[in-house]
Every structure is written in C-alpha cells, then in structure tokens.
Amino acid sequence: MIPNPVPTRADREVRMSTKTDVDVMELWRDFKAQPTTSLRNRLVERYLPLVKYNAERIWQRLPDGVDLDDLISAGTFGLMDAIDAFDLSRGVKFETYCVPRIRGAMLDELRTMDWVPRLVRSKHSRMEEARKALEAIHGRPPTDAEIAERLGVTPEEFEKMALESNAVGLVSLNKKWYETDSYKDVREIDILEDKKGEDPTRRLQRKDLMRMVTRGLNRNERLIIILYYYEELTMKEIGATLDLSESRVSQMHSSIIQRLQSQLADRRPEFGI
Known part of the structure; x- marks a missing residue:
C-alpha cells in the first residue's frame, strides 16, 4: 500500500488561494443577486488593500501636508462605486477594473484640496x-x-x-474655472494662452501673400526679395551674389516694390496692412 504524500507548503497555499477565489466569486454572485450594504461592506474589506497600496504610491510623490488618510478615504469611495458598477458577465478581473476608478477618485480629491500647508x-x-x-x-x-x-x-x-x-x-x-451646461467643465x-501657438488664419494669409508676392517674378527678382528682406544682405552683397552691380540691384528692387504695391493695393484690408 502506497502511503499518501504529505502536502507541501506550496500545495496548502494553492488550496487556500483556490478556496478564497471560490468564496469571493460566491460573494460577488450574492451581492449582484441582492446588493445589500452588508455584502458590499464585505467586498470593500476584501479589496481595501488595493486602495491603501495605490494611496501610498500617489502620496509618496506629493509635497508635505497631504494627509494619506484623505487619499485612502477618497479611494474607498471610488472602490464602492466600482463595486456597484462592476459587471460579472464581462469576464474581467475586478482588480483590473477597479484600480483606475480608485486612482481617479484620489486624483479628483487632490484637485479639490488645497495641499499647501x-x-x-x-x-x-x-x-x-x-x-x-x-x-x-x-x-x-x-x-x-x-x-x-x-x-x-x-x-x-x-x-x-x-x-x-x-x-x-x-x-x-x-x-475648475467655471461650470458649463455641458458634461465637461x-x-x-x-x-491658458499658448504664446508659442500660431494663428492658423494668419499662417494661411502669409502663405497666400507669399504666393502673390512671388507670382510673376523671375529668379533674380525673387532672390533679391529673399536676400534683402529675409537674409538682410546689403544691395552690394546681393549684387556680388547675383553677379550684378549694386546700382542694378537697387533699380530692380525699386521696380519690384512698385509692382508689389500695386498688386497689394486692393488687398490691404485682408492682410491688415
């Protein structure tokens, strides 16, 4: 006759864990069938360590003066809301479902809290x-x-x-700055004003203006405008670049400006100039 093997510590822990999971599932089924305060309190006690764990993680990154118990209290309310809203039929672990709600409740509490001592x-x-x-x-x-x-x-x-x-x-x-009639405050x-942000309307206007400015100009004329107004070169430097005399560059520049002034005359209000 072969003697029964003595159960190891690992075997006992597996059996206890399996039994605990079965008990929790039974508790969930009872609560969903008849959601009493007593059953909900038992579920809260079961998952309260999750609240404490997440509260401590958030609290460690906060300045002095924030009370850990306030975070735990807010997280507990988040846990209770998660218990009421949890759907057993979806096959999702409750731990996965409830943690975002617990953390969200804590962060909401911090937003309404004046944490400066x-x-x-x-x-x-x-x-x-x-x-x-x-x-x-x-x-x-x-x-x-x-x-x-x-x-x-x-x-x-x-x-x-x-x-x-x-x-x-x-x-x-x-x-919160002020409340609105919609779902989002x-x-x-x-x-906040984004000082680095660019008005898309003005950007389109500048592109339109650039297209109009360069339309009808030959290569040398476009280069004169770019080098003089964008690269800030002198007439003499532009002439050396284009192999033209300084007086010729100045003459071409004056002619270009006259043409552009004529083209822009009818569109001044549009471009604010």
Whole structure:
C-alpha cells in the first residue's frame, strides 16, 4: 500500500488561494443577486488593500501636508462605486477594473484640496509683508539679505522659506474655472494662452501673400526679395551674389516694390496692412 504524500507548503497555499477565489466569486454572485450594504461592506474589506497600496504610491510623490488618510478615504469611495458598477458577465478581473476608478477618485480629491500647508502660507505672508515694507522704505525692491534681516532669520533659513513659499503660487491645470451646461467643465488648462501657438488664419494669409508676392517674378527678382528682406544682405552683397552691380540691384528692387504695391493695393484690408 502506497502511503499518501504529505502536502507541501506550496500545495496548502494553492488550496487556500483556490478556496478564497471560490468564496469571493460566491460573494460577488450574492451581492449582484441582492446588493445589500452588508455584502458590499464585505467586498470593500476584501479589496481595501488595493486602495491603501495605490494611496501610498500617489502620496509618496506629493509635497508635505497631504494627509494619506484623505487619499485612502477618497479611494474607498471610488472602490464602492466600482463595486456597484462592476459587471460579472464581462469576464474581467475586478482588480483590473477597479484600480483606475480608485486612482481617479484620489486624483479628483487632490484637485479639490488645497495641499499647501498653513505654515507655508504663513511664511509666505510674512515674506511679502517684509518685502513691501522694505520697498516703501528704500524706494526699490529689497535684496534677499535685507528681507532676511527684517524677518530675523539667517540667509540659509530665508532661502528655505523662499523655496517653500513657491508652492503658494502653484496652480493646478485641472482646477475648475467655471461650470458649463455641458458634461465637461472648463478648467484652467482650457483657458491658458499658448504664446508659442500660431494663428492658423494668419499662417494661411502669409502663405497666400507669399504666393502673390512671388507670382510673376523671375529668379533674380525673387532672390533679391529673399536676400534683402529675409537674409538682410546689403544691395552690394546681393549684387556680388547675383553677379550684378549694386546700382542694378537697387533699380530692380525699386521696380519690384512698385509692382508689389500695386498688386497689394486692393488687398490691404485682408492682410491688415
């Protein structure tokens, strides 16, 4: 008779994991069949470690003053919403489904939270008061050393205060600017002016203007316009480049300008000139 093998630790862990998965599936089926508060609380307890794990990861990248418990609380509400909305029939793991909702709830909480600590705001106010007082006394912007002396702190302490107070001026790009009747609110990032951006209408106008300017010009005439107005060469340098005399280049330039002025006369309002 062959004796039964003694189960190893790995075997026991596999059996426990399988049993746990079966229990969780039964809990899910019971909750979807009858979504009571008691069953939902049991599911929340089961997946609460996911909330704590994601809260700690986000919290590590945040400045001092943000409470970890606030993130966990917001993530728990996100977990509860995910439990209510989860569809068992889709065959998706709940862990995969709920994590984006948990993190989204935490990020929404951060957007509505003033994470700048009161002490930092107090230091910033003191620095601004000292700066204004010294500016009124001296009639000029004060130096950092003068502000530090008025505050009664060392240069090293003032440098630290100045660094911390920079946080007061930070603005979240996701901060709500105002609400609209549509599903999407207007946020700070939607109203920021892109100073590097180019008006597409003006770009099309410039292309149209360039086509009109160069239309009817021969090779030497186009080169004179480009070299003089874009490359900023002198008439003498252009003449050397095109193997023409300086007076001839000047004569051709005057003729080109006269023709262009005539062509542009009717289109001045269109190009704003």
